Amino acid sequence: MKKTFELEDLDCANCARKMQEAVEKIEGVNSCSVNFMTQKMILDADDAKFDMILKEAIKVMKKVEPDCTVVL
Amino acid sequence: MKFKLTRKQKKMLYRIIAAGILLAAAAVITHFTELPWWADLLIFVVPYVVSGYDVLKTAAINLLHGQVFDEKFLMMVATVGAFGAGEYPEASAVMLFYQVGELFQSIAVGRSRKSISNLMDIRPDSATVIRDGEEITVSPDEVEVGELIVIRPGEKIPLDGIVEDGTSSINTAALTGESAPVDVAYSDNVISGTVNLTGVLKVKTTSTFGESTVSKILELVENSSEKKAKVENFITKFARWYTPCVVIAALLLAVIPPVILGIGSWDVWKTWLVRACVFLVVSCPCALVVSVPLSFFGGIGGAAKEGILIKGANYMETLAAIDTVVFDKTGTLTKGIFAVDDIHPQQIESAELLDIAAACESFSSHPVAQSIVRAHADHIDSTRIGEVQEIAGKGVEAVIDGAKYFCGNGQLMELCGADYHDCHLTGTIIHLAKQTGEGTAEYLGHIVINDEIKEDSAAAVERLKMIGIKRIVMLTGDKEKVAKSVAEKLGLTEYHAELLPADKVDQVEKLLAKGGKLAFTGDGINDAPVLMRADLGIAMGAMGSDAAIESADVVLMDDKPTGIAKAVLIARKTMRIVKENVFFALFVKAVILVLGAVGIANMWLAVFGDVGVLILAILNAVRAMRVK
Numbered sequence: 179m180k181k182t183f184e185l186e187d188l189d190c191a192n193c194a195r196k197m198q199e200a201v202e203k204i205e206g207v208n209s210c211s212v213n214f215m216t217q218k219m220i221l222d223a224d225d226a227k228f229d230m231i232l233k234e235a236i237k238v239m240k241k242v243e244p245d246c247t248v249v250l
Numbered sequence: 251m252k253f254k255l256t257r258k259q260k261k262m263l264y265r266i267i268a269a270g271i272l273l274a275a276a277a278v279i280t281h282f283t284e285l286p287w288w289a290d291l292l293i294f295v296v297p298y299v300v301s302g303y304d305v306l307k308t309a310a311i312n313l314l315h316g317q318v319f320d321e322k323f324l325m326m327v328a329t330v331g332a333f334g335a336g337e338y339p340e341a342s343a344v345m346l347f348y349q350v351g352e353l354f355q356s357i358a359v360g361r362s363r364k365s366i367s368n369l370m371d372i373r374p375d376s377a378t379v380i381r382d383g384e385e386i387t388v389s390p391d392e393v394e395v396g397e398l399i400v401i402r403p404g405e406k407i408p409l410d411g412i413v414e415d416g417t418s419s420i421n422t423a424a425l426t427g428e429s430a431p432v433d434v435a436y437s438d439n440v441i442s443g444t445v446n447l448t449g450v451l452k453v454k455t456t457s458t459f460g461e462s463t464v465s466k467i468l469e470l471v472e473n474s475s476e477k478k479a480k481v482e483n484f485i486t487k488f489a490r491w492y493t494p495c496v497v498i499a500a501l502l503l504a505v506i507p508p509v510i511l512g513i514g515s516w517d518v519w520k521t522w523l524v525r526a527c528v529f530l531v532v533s534c535p536c537a538l539v540v541s542v543p544l545s546f547f548g549g550i551g552g553a554a555k556e557g558i559l560i561k562g563a564n565y566m567e568t569l570a571a572i573d574t575v576v577f578d579k580t581g582t583l584t585k586g587i588f589a590v591d592d593i594h595p596q597q598i599e600s601a602e603l604l605d606i607a608a609a610c611e612s613f614s615s616h617p618v619a620q621s622i623v624r625a626h627a628d629h630i631d632s633t634r635i636g637e638v639q640e641i642a643g644k645g646v647e648a649v650i651d652g653a654k655y656f657c658g659n660g661q662l663m664e665l666c667g668a669d670y671h672d673c674h675l676t677g678t679i680i681h682l683a684k685q686t687g688e689g690t691a692e693y694l695g696h697i698v699i700n701d702e703i704k705e706d707s708a709a710a711v712e713r714l715k716m717i718g719i720k721r722i723v724m725l726t727g728d729k730e731k732v733a734k735s736v737a738e739k740l741g742l743t744e745y746h747a748e749l750l751p752a753d754k755v756d757q758v759e760k761l762l763a764k765g766g767k768l769a770f771t772g773d774g775i776n777d778a779p780v781l782m783r784a785d786l787g788i789a790m791g792a793m794g795s796d797a798a799i800e801s802a803d804v805v806l807m808d809d810k811p812t813g814i815a816k817a818v819l820i821a822r823k824t825m826r827i828v829k830e831n832v833f834f835a836l837f838v839k840a841v842i843l844v845l846g847a848v849g850i851a852n853m854w855l856a857v858f859g860d861v862g863v864l865i866l867a868i869l870n871a872v873r874a875m876r877v878k
Contacts, residue, residue: 191540215547241315
């Protein structure tokens with residue numbers, strides 16, 4: 179399943195890159211793209227565990243950039 | 251353009267101003283008075299905290315999360331280190347400038363994001379639909395296919411559809427970049443995202459909002475930044491290694507030289523500590539990481555304004571490197587509509603020849619027949635026409651004004667026994683003969699019909715040559731003679747005729763083997779295999795055609811081939827800006843690292859290497875958006 183999420187207060191491009199790398203490492207994530215220009219994250223992950231993976235993704239993103247929030 | 255700061259940005263701005271004033275005051279005070287060291291430190295720490303408390307806070311949190319290479323954390327280490335080395339004004343100023351850079355980045359990016367969405371301001375907000383005889387305003391999502399919608403002058407057309415009632419002119423500039431309005435009336439197609447200018451239109455919808463042209467275009471532009479260019483991937487990889495390397499170098503710089511040069515001397519330690527701090531200040535690859543996607547985003551947005559949709563930054567890269575452009579003929583270089591080129595009568599006047607031929611063909615739906623009817627400007631009186639019989643693959647025989655005529659190709663002339671001859675011109679030839687007896691006919695002459703070359707095809711070829719495209723090739727299934735004449739008229743470098751669809755792929759393969767990047771331009775409808783095989787597929791005249799939008803990498807909304815040269819120029823400019831930014835940022839950082847290590851670059855220069863480079867790179871990137 180592929181879903182797009184809006185991100186708020188994503189202020190630095192390097193952080194976007196780091197967030198993307200961190201999310202890609204989560205198990206079950208097929209691909210992830212954190213786009214600084216459009217302030218969006220496209221997450222492609224296993225259907226069955228999608229909600230769990232999303233939660234995990236939000237957690238690791240917070241670790242990289244505490245200011246940035248995912249709009250659900 | 252008006253641009254409002256967000257609340258967060260405003261707050262940051264006030265903090266920067268306050269910290270700036272405090273820092274200036276501190277500098278003045280310490281210049282004129284002699285203070286004890288702790289008081290000196292204190293008056294510089296105040297502006298430091300005012301400008302940077304959030305950085306310190308985030309840095310602490312990130313450190314707890316184990317983010318050692320976080321830019322905020324490194325900035326904190328660098329400034330605290332500078333304080334420790336006694337460089338109070340520098341330490342305070344570095345934090346201030348760092349925040350100025352962050353604010354600038356936030357404003358610049360927000361601004362270009364906004365101007366691109368303005369540029370793509372084609373999303374309709376509402377639709378007025380007629381239900382049970384009443385006009386109600388709903389969201390375009392809620393309108394179903396086949397419903398009747400009302401569009402008043404000045405309103406955006408919310409959904410694709412066919413005009414049922416009313417006449418108006420339509421501004422398609424937002425989609426095609428073409429400023430001349432298009433007139434529409436009953437049975438014409440209208441495209442969502444265009445603007446109704448003069449009259450009220452009633453339109454029967456042919457698509458849902460999700461399937462409409464406007465949604466497709468918006469989706470395409472928004473997703474375009476997902477397809478990353480090679481240079482972008484390079485920067486990402488580079489950024490991954492750059493920061494850790496610089497940080498480790500800083501660490502080594504702070505420890506090893508003092509140990510060797512004078513382990514007991516505080517002055518030696520201090521000197522190398524400052525040099526290490528210089529390293530940390532330039533350790534963020536922000537300028538690179540932000541300016542590359544920003545440039546591509548701007549270039550794609552600027553192109554979209556001209557009616558050129560580029561589906562990704564990677565295609566932008568290919569587009570800039572194109573040296574061969576291959577065209578499909580029909581519908582791309584030519585209009586795909588047949589038109590009468592010339593009339594060569596024998597024994598009768600040309601007007602009479604056309605009149606009789608048009609009467610013969612007036613019931614036929616064949617494109618060639620219709621072109622003859624179109625060329626006959628006057629009304630054709632149907633009472634003149636008697637029995638009409640179509641002879642498949644040859645033409646028609648018809649009774650006009652009581653006499654029997656044969657109208658068709660050479661085979662038909664042989665059939666009816668007319669003494670015909672071929673024409674010296676290329677194109678489709680329609681002969682006309684009048685029956686004089688059983689198996690004999692009098693030859694009256696012929697009409698030359700050609701697929702018209704588009705008005706700006708010649709200009710397109712000329713411009714492509716001007717910008718240095720080496721090979722401009724035409725592929726066609728049409729006859730050799732026709733292809734040759736078109737190729738000569740347009741000044742193409744190469745053409746291949748009488749090709750089957752599979753042959754086109756073979757020809758493209760051969761051209762690909764010659765090296766260089768190849769773009770194939772077609773109408774996107776029946777040339778999907780070739781579009782896929784080429785380095786870059788360009789579809790033209792895509793307004794309203796889903797197939798074309800989907801199969802190509804670059805989509806020209808209108809059907810003017812001159813758009814290709816324009817697209818190449820936009821891509822080249824964008825690539826130039828990207829390269830400038832990459833080289834500039836890498837060069838400045840490298841110079842500062844070297845000068846910093848030997849003690850020539852101080853903290854001030856380091857701040858320039860971080861914030862200054864970032865600001866210059868962003869300003870340069872924003873240029874990509876401006877087209878022309």
